[in-house]
Amino acid sequence: MFDALQEELKELRAQGLYRSCRRVEAIEGARIRIDGRWLIHLASNNYLGLSQHPRVVAAAQEAIQRYGAGTGSARLISGTFSIHEELEERLARFKQAQSALVFPTGYMANLGIIQALVGPGDLVIGDHLNHASLVDASRLSRAAFRVYPHRDLDRLESALKHRAGRYRRVLIVTEGVFSMDGDLAPLPGIAELTRRYNAWLLIDDAHATGVFGAQGRGTLEHFGIPPEGQSPFEGILQMGTLSKALGSQGGYLAGPRVVVDYLRNKARSFIYTTALAPASAAAALEALNLIEEEPVLRAGLWNNVREWVSALDEMGCDLISRASPIVPIRIGSSEEAVALAQRLFEAGIYAPAIRPPTVPAGSARIRTSLTALHTQADSKSAIFSFKNSLESEKIGLFPVKAYDDFH
Ligand SMILES: Cc1ncc(COP(=O)(O)O)c(C=O)c1O
Structure with missing residues (x-):
């Protein structure tokens, strides 16, 4: 058989x-x-070695003592604990965004974000070497999906020039630091094209958060692209994972309040799954403190x-x-x-x-x-x-x- x-x-x-x-x-x-x-x-x-850091481990243990090992419910039912909201506020501050939303994994964050924000009649344009979660999400969204050669701004621009006008919404998707190649996306150029073509940009900063930028905030900080509210680039969204430099587990989106509110209502991988375990949320929160303090x-x-x-x-x-x-x-x-x-x-x-x-x-x-x-x-x-x-x-x-x- x-x-x-x-x-x-x-x-x-x-x-x-x-x-x-x-x-x-x-x-x-x-x-x-x-x-x-x-x-x-x-x-x-x-x-940063934070998965083993005594303060991170202690925070996870305390959260288990206080809330138990699991949440027992989806976020919109009874699975939103105070630790989730604390973490979301902390992530938003760290990423210099208005708001943030936490998912159970980074993979699920990408699925939920892209599927909620684009669909039939929209266009996703992604780097050829984007992570599988971005590719899967783009395909599953049922938006038109095109790739441009790795880090190639000219080809991205020509895709935008020839196609952007034909779609309701255009979402450019790139990793900040590419997970299997270790190189950086040319973000200043991509952000400029995003603005010029009135598109949105989703940066997957899974491998940059905690690592790049003077304060470890990620690739926007590294390239000196101003944070939300002070930026001419309105359409920038940042996602990331709690599972790499933050040493824990989970994923997130940081961006404008309206986007977070929309995702809370529409992102299926946020709605139809059990909320992130309290220990993971607490560990990530303490990791953010350490990134700032050390x-x-x-x-x-x-x-x-x-x-x-x-x-x-x-x-x-x-x-x-x-x-x-x-x-x-x-x-x-x-x-x-x-x-x-x-x-x-x-x-x-x-x-x-x-x-x-x-x-x-x-x-x-x-x-x-x-x-x-x-x-x-x-x-x-x-x-x-x-x-x-x-x-x-x-x-x-x-x-x-x-x-x-x-x-
Ligand atoms: C670029 C990138 N995005 C997303 C993910 C998914 O994150 P998570 O492991 O939290 O599901 C990973 C790695 O696993 C990654 O390398």
């Missing part, structure tokens, strides 16, 4: 595209235990990024970008990327291969990401093992030795 599925799985295996979950047994600082071995973790989006976390992260990029450059790695804590190394073939990831694993490093369909065909890569938790010793060890693995993978002459075998 399920033979066709077996066949497809066999085919995926043959192409080096089969996926399975690695079971993580424990996490401590920038180390991760898999199969009983402690590895240096180069695959986390917990950029800029040293962000400074430490960026030091680690600089050191890592220059070490990989010295090794002659083909880096896809050097602009963010996401530092992907271009490999090309899925099989080679998987083989190198396995070498790295044996050498004590966790940095998985990213393959199609997550990235375009022929662009498999090892995606490394840095956090504020990586110590000098972690970096030294990671650089050593990386060098060793790259060499042995290239010439295949000697087995990989773990750093600890040498020291």
